[in-house]
Amino acid sequence: MIEGMTALYIFMLSAFTGYEIISRVPVILHTPLMSGSNFVHGIVLVGAMVAMGHAHTTLELVVGFVGVALAAGNAVGGYVVTERMLEMFKSSKGGK
Amino acid sequence: MMENIIEISYFIAAILFILGLKKMSSPVTARGGIVWAGIGMLVATLITFLHPGMGNYLLMTVAIFVGGVAALWSGKKVAITDMPQMIALYNGMGGGAAGAIAAVELLRGEFHSQTFLTLAVLGALIGSVSFSGSLIAFAKLQGWLRRPMRFPGQQIFNIFVFLAAAAFGALLVTRGEFSGTIILIFFVTALAYGLLMALPIGGADMPVVISLFNALTGLAVAFEGFVLNNAAMIIAGTVVGSAGTLLTQLMARAMNRSIGNVLFSSFGSSDGGAADNVEGSMKPIDAADAGIMMAYAERVIIIPGYGMAVAQAQHKVWELAELLISRGVNVKFAIHPVAGRMPGHMNVLLAEANVPYDLLYDLDEINAAFPQTDVSLVIGANDVVNPSARTNPDSPIYGMPILNADMSHNVIVIKRGQGKGFSGVENALFFGDNTRMLYGDGQAMAGELIAAIKEL
Numbered sequence: 001m002i003e004g005m006t007a008l009y010i011f012m013l014s015a016f017t018g019y020e021i022i023s024r025v026p027v028i029l030h031t032p033l034m035s036g037s038n039f040v041h042g043i044v045l046v047g048a049m050v051a052m053g054h055a056h057t058t059l060e061l062v063v064g065f066v067g068v069a070l071a072a073g074n075a076v077g078g079y080v081v082t083e084r085m086l087e088m089f090k091s092s093k094g095g096k
Numbered sequence: 097m098m099e100n101i102i103e104i105s106y107f108i109a110a111i112l113f114i115l116g117l118k119k120m121s122s123p124v125t126a127r128g129g130i131v132w133a134g135i136g137m138l139v140a141t142l143i144t145f146l147h148p149g150m151g152n153y154l155l156m157t158v159a160i161f162v163g164g165v166a167a168l169w170s171g172k173k174v175a176i177t178d179m180p181q182m183i184a185l186y187n188g189m190g191g192g193a194a195g196a197i198a199a200v201e202l203l204r205g206e207f208h209s210q211t212f213l214t215l216a217v218l219g220a221l222i223g224s225v226s227f228s229g230s231l232i233a234f235a236k237l238q239g240w241l242r243r244p245m246r247f248p249g250q251q252i253f254n255i256f257v258f259l260a261a262a263a264f265g266a267l268l269v270t271r272g273e274f275s276g277t278i279i280l281i282f283f284v285t286a287l288a289y290g291l292l293m294a295l296p297i298g299g300a301d302m303p304v305v306i307s308l309f310n311a312l313t314g315l316a317v318a319f320e321g322f323v324l325n326n327a328a329m330i331i332a333g334t335v336v337g338s339a340g341t342l343l344t345q346l347m348a349r350a351m352n353r354s355i356g357n358v359l360f361s362s363f364g365s366s367d368g369g370a371a372d373n374v375e376g377s378m379k380p381i382d383a384a385d386a387g388i389m390m391a392y393a394e395r396v397i398i399i400p401g402y403g404m405a406v407a408q409a410q411h412k413v414w415e416l417a418e419l420l421i422s423r424g425v426n427v428k429f430a431i432h433p434v435a436g437r438m439p440g441h442m443n444v445l446l447a448e449a450n451v452p453y454d455l456l457y458d459l460d461e462i463n464a465a466f467p468q469t470d471v472s473l474v475i476g477a478n479d480v481v482n483p484s485a486r487t488n489p490d491s492p493i494y495g496m497p498i499l500n501a502d503m504s505h506n507v508i509v510i511k512r513g514q515g516k517g518f519s520g521v522e523n524a525l526f527f528g529d530n531t532r533m534l535y536g537d538g539q540a541m542a543g544e545l546i547a548a549i550k551e552l
Contacts, residue, residue, distance in 0.1 A: 019338045028440050038190070
């Protein structure tokens with residue numbers, strides 16, 4: 001169980017990590033990076049699956065189902081769009 | 097044993113997410129970055145099926161399939177120019193999912209402590225706002241909602257709705273028992289606030305707002321991660337939350353707007369008429385003369401704007417640039433931070449037309465080069481090259497960083513008509529002595545320029 005100070009530490013360190021990753025990014029990557037981070041929070045799918053997996057009443061199941069479908073859309077859509085954008089970045093020197 | 101395997105898989109997924117995002121922050125490694133993050137997502141999702149004590153597997157698979165296929169189909173089909181609104185849509189779905197997780201947990205009502213309950217409610221509030229707000233952002237960029245909606249006392253009304261949502265959230269936290277009615281009212285008010293928050297914001301500011309909602313969704317995911325005791329969600333959500341916040345600030349700065357300004361003011365609602373005292377007249381030119389001018393130039397800078405993308409002219413423009421390069425002209429592309437619909441969007445649009453990214457220059461990199469430039473070709477850009485932003489303190493866009501195209505020896509502007517830019521401000525550049533106007537559709541004119549140069 002993650003709780004108390006441990007949770008706070010994870011939260012703080014993750015926040016710094018996110019800040020560091022972005023701090024030196026060139027403007028040309030702002031849109032793809034926003035799209036990429038949009039994909040990463042698609043991890044909500046994992047939580048939606050757990051919530052739905054533990055649902056008992058019909059109402060819980062319906063809400064859980066909607067949650068899983070939305071989360072899957074976030075993850076898959078985020079990936080496809082980001083991949084399509086990044087695919088187009090090429091250099092005139094022929095490299096990737 | 098199984099628990100350990102799951103925990104380790106989540107740990108690996110979290111590392112892959114961070115490394116993937118890190119790689120995505122450089123153009124050279126960016127493509128690998130999304131693949132790494134994708135592998136992390138796949139690992140985490142598959143391993144979650146092994147969670148002990150879960151049921152409903154069949155329906156769960158159906159849900160993943162439904163959401164996944166719909167997103168796959170829409171994501172593959174969408175035009176590159178329309179990508180910003182798709183990001184908004186997928187982001188909203190993530191926020192909605194975070195809200196749904198909280199709803200299921202609240203309905204079950206089994207919380208280990210008051211802290212977890214508070215986090216669940218906070219995550220639900222943020223996620224719901226992000227969900228409905230992102231849908232509005234999507235509808236606006238898609239052109240379904242054309243005008244910003246404003247009414248007297250809007251800000252006060254919005255604050256009232258937000259406080260109502262917060263109050264019902266607090267009621268859930270303090271009561272400790274969960275009536276369906278209160279849960280329902282809580283979600284409805286939270287969703288309503290998201291709508292009301294996004295409605296008055298104009299289309300040009302949407303990128304900043306989408307980025308903000310993106311960060312909010314990350315935060316909501318992290319909060320629900322604490323509730324579900326899921327380290328992958330906590331780490332990934334928090335990383336996106338902070339990275340998204342910084343990205344929002346960078347975007348707002350690139351547009352010379354503060355985030356508060358974007359959210360709570362009404363840009364463009366006043367006509368800003370006072371500053372329209374521009375001297376001189378617009379001088380037209382035809383494609384043949386413009387072609388000669390560029391073909392015999394030493395240095396040419398092309399300044400594309402969103403109008404170029406709307407005219408689908410980027411392929412023709414690159415063809416034109418290639419032709420000039422083959423004649424030994426030094427050609428560069430000057431990209432204003434907000435040249436597309438969001439920072440970096442123009443780069444993506446040009447990349448689609450196979451323009452190599454090392455010919456693209458940022459505002460800071462290229463502004464010093466304009467005085468040595470023979471011809472600046474402005475195509476579909478307006479406000480971002482308006483020298484009034486530099487010279488006229490009365491102008492509504494005064495202080496916005498611009499490309500100093502007016503400093504080059506000659507300026508050719510491809511433009512459909514004599515209208516004003518998005519901000520509604522007259523552009524002093526168009527009246528300059530060194531400026532010639534080439535009236536016509538961006539794609540057609542680029543084609544005529546190519547034809548003119550080929551005949552030389």
